[in-house]
Amino acid sequence: MGSQQTKTAPERAGRRKRVRYIFQVQTGVNGTVLRVLDTQSDRVFREIPIREFLEYARKNRDVTPFLMGHLPKQ
Numbered sequence: 021m022g023s024q025q026t027k028t029a030p031e032r033a034g035r036r037k038r039v040r041y042i043f044q045v046q047t048g049v050n051g052t053v054l055r056v057l058d059t060q061s062d063r064v065f066r067e068i069p070i071r072e073f074l075e076y077a078r079k080n081r082d083v084t085p086f087l088m089g090h091l092p093k094q
Contacts, residue, residue: 041065043087056087065089 042057052070057063066089076086 041087045070054087 039059042059044055044057046053046055054068054070054073055064056066056068058065066087068087073083073086077083080086
């Protein structure tokens, strides 16, 4: 019988891809915004007024294109 090598948790974790986007809800004097942070470049990718996001989400099942800024032309 051949021996099987199993990877330890740190070895498996090292191959895991880093999360690309983090979503935050932030409230300030100008209202509430949904922030999309790009963790690979450490910058704010988009800031969307929460009302605008909720209006879109009520009408569309998939909100990914809206969050990523790739809306189809109508």
